[in-house]
Amino acid sequence: MKFVVNGAQHTTVAGPLTTLLYVLREELGLVGAKAGCQHGSCGACTVLIDGEPRRSCLTVVATLEGAEVTTVEALGDRSHLSDVQVAFNEHYAAQCGFCTPGMLLAATALIKRKGGPVERDEVVEALGGHYCRCTGYVRILDAVVAASRGERLGAMAPSALEIRGVAP
Amino acid sequence: MVVPSSATAAIAAFGDGAGITVLAGGTVVTPLVTHGALWPHRVLVLRAAGLDGIEDGATLVVGGAATLAALAEVAPEPLAGAARIPDYEIRGQATVGGNVMIGGDLQPALVALGARVRSAGAGGLRVDPVEDFIAAPWGRLVLSLEVPRPQAGAFLQQRRRHSHTHPVLSVAVARRADGVHVAVGGLAERAPAVACPSVERALAAGAPVREAAERVVEDVQPQDDSLASAWYRRRALPVLVARALERLEQLDAAEGRR
Numbered sequence: 460m461k462f463v464v465n466g467a468q469h470t471t472v473a474g475p476l477t478t479l480l481y482v483l484r485e486e487l488g489l490v491g492a493k494a495g496c497q498h499g500s501c502g503a504c505t506v507l508i509d510g511e512p513r514r515s516c517l518t519v520v521a522t523l524e525g526a527e528v529t530t531v532e533a534l535g536d537r538s539h540l541s542d543v544q545v546a547f548n549e550h551y552a553a554q555c556g557f558c559t560p561g562m563l564l565a566a567t568a569l570i571k572r573k574g575g576p577v578e579r580d581e582v583v584e585a586l587g588g589h590y591c592r593c594t595g596y597v598r599i600l601d602a603v604v605a606a607s608r609g610e611r612l613g614a615m616a617p618s619a620l621e622i623r624g625v626a627p
Numbered sequence: 628m629v630v631p632s633s634a635t636a637a638i639a640a641f642g643d644g645a646g647i648t649v650l651a652g653g654t655v656v657t658p659l660v661t662h663g664a665l666w667p668h669r670v671l672v673l674r675a676a677g678l679d680g681i682e683d684g685a686t687l688v689v690g691g692a693a694t695l696a697a698l699a700e701v702a703p704e705p706l707a708g709a710a711r712i713p714d715y716e717i718r719g720q721a722t723v724g725g726n727v728m729i730g731g732d733l734q735p736a737l738v739a740l741g742a743r744v745r746s747a748g749a750g751g752l753r754v755d756p757v758e759d760f761i762a763a764p765w766g767r768l769v770l771s772l773e774v775p776r777p778q779a780g781a782f783l784q785q786r787r788r789h790s791h792t793h794p795v796l797s798v799a800v801a802r803r804a805d806g807v808h809v810a811v812g813g814l815a816e817r818a819p820a821v822a823c824p825s826v827e828r829a830l831a832a833g834a835p836v837r838e839a840a841e842r843v844v845e846d847v848q849p850q851d852d853s854l855a856s857a858w859y860r861r862r863a864l865p866v867l868v869a870r871a872l873e874r875l876e877q878l879d880a881a882e883g884r885r
Contacts, residue, residue: 498658588714
């Protein structure tokens with residue numbers, strides 16, 4: 460089975476009923492998608508398949524031929540964060556970070572779908588399948604609305620690595 | 628594993644359904660396989676079978692492998708409301724056929740609308756009223772649903788906080804040419820939805836909405852399960868039915884029907 464992951468062609472050796480989540484984490488070492496509940500309820504494993512947010516724990520290899528998969532690893536990196544990632548950072552929308560990759564991808568897809576500013580209730584609707592046990596959601600909603608409007612606070616929270624002096 | 632590229636090939640591969648696991652959206656089957664609760668012998672993957680078409684018209688014809696998201700785009704109420712129940716990602720993945728097979732949220736809406744189910748399996752192709760189909764769906768492959776468009780409809784659901792649990796109760800009402808139809812689901816975990824002829828008769832006889840809604844307890848046999856007790860269901864159901872019927876009255880008034 461052949462499909463594209465973050466722009467690169469991948470031929471999996473996994474069996475047809477293996478989940479995409481397993482392929483990403485165990486075969487490709489892409490651990491951004493998190494193995495949470497593994498029955499579709501928590502949203503932590505969400506990736507983009509052909510641009511739409513989907514649960515990688517519910518998607519099996521047999522249905523992926525020719526698909527284009529995007530994981531949080533392709534969204535941005537430490538020096539070039541995506542707009543949504545910057546907004547999450549500025550609004551302190553991540554705490555433990557377990558739900559963050561799924562939230563980021565679903566939010567990115569929502570903003571792309573709407574093609575402009577999104578309302579708070581649209582964010583609630585689009586992220587309704589994502590659990591966060593830390594933030595209480597308010598800051599996540601703030602971040603997604605701000606990102607959709609192109610708003611920047613200009614004050615990035617320091618990363619853990621910066622605090623420890625590991626990264627500049 | 629079989630991945631047929633046409634409906635005909637899918638029907639042939641399904642045969643009488645014995646020993647075959649159908650994988651459409653994967654929202655039901657995949658977790659069972661992942662967690663070792665299901666070890667399928669043969670898997671029929673519907674991805675490329677062309678069963679996801681939707682024909683819009685006086686009767687809506689929805690392919691069994693159409694997603695809930697696609698259904699919600701075109702369906703009339705109460706069906707659209709039922710299709711919007713799960714979250715965004717699940718709606719884009721879960722299919723109409725799977726939802727009907729597992730006793731999902733679509734069932735009461737389809738019963739209230741008088742939908743028919745076209746299916747394949749032992750004895751060949753069949754078209755059944757949805758109520759007959761959901762009473763014994765096993766061994767059938769859902770090819771399509773035929774949904775007559777109503778004059779108006781409403782869908783209401785009582786749930787626990789978690790969006791993915793089975794509903795505590797769901798109520799679908801539809802005004803069709805021959806009167807108001809009422810159906811309820813969630814009477815027990817995975818129990819099929821049922822029509823409510825006592826409520827329908829009371830409405831046809833001119834009973835006020837709240838009085839007619841009380842009759843719902845004559846039509847259902849709610850059970851105790853992990854979500855709610857039968858006692859609670861019996862108490863809450865007339866309230867939900869009345870609210871759905873009031874919503875229908877509001878729609879009728881807004882559109883000048885009565």
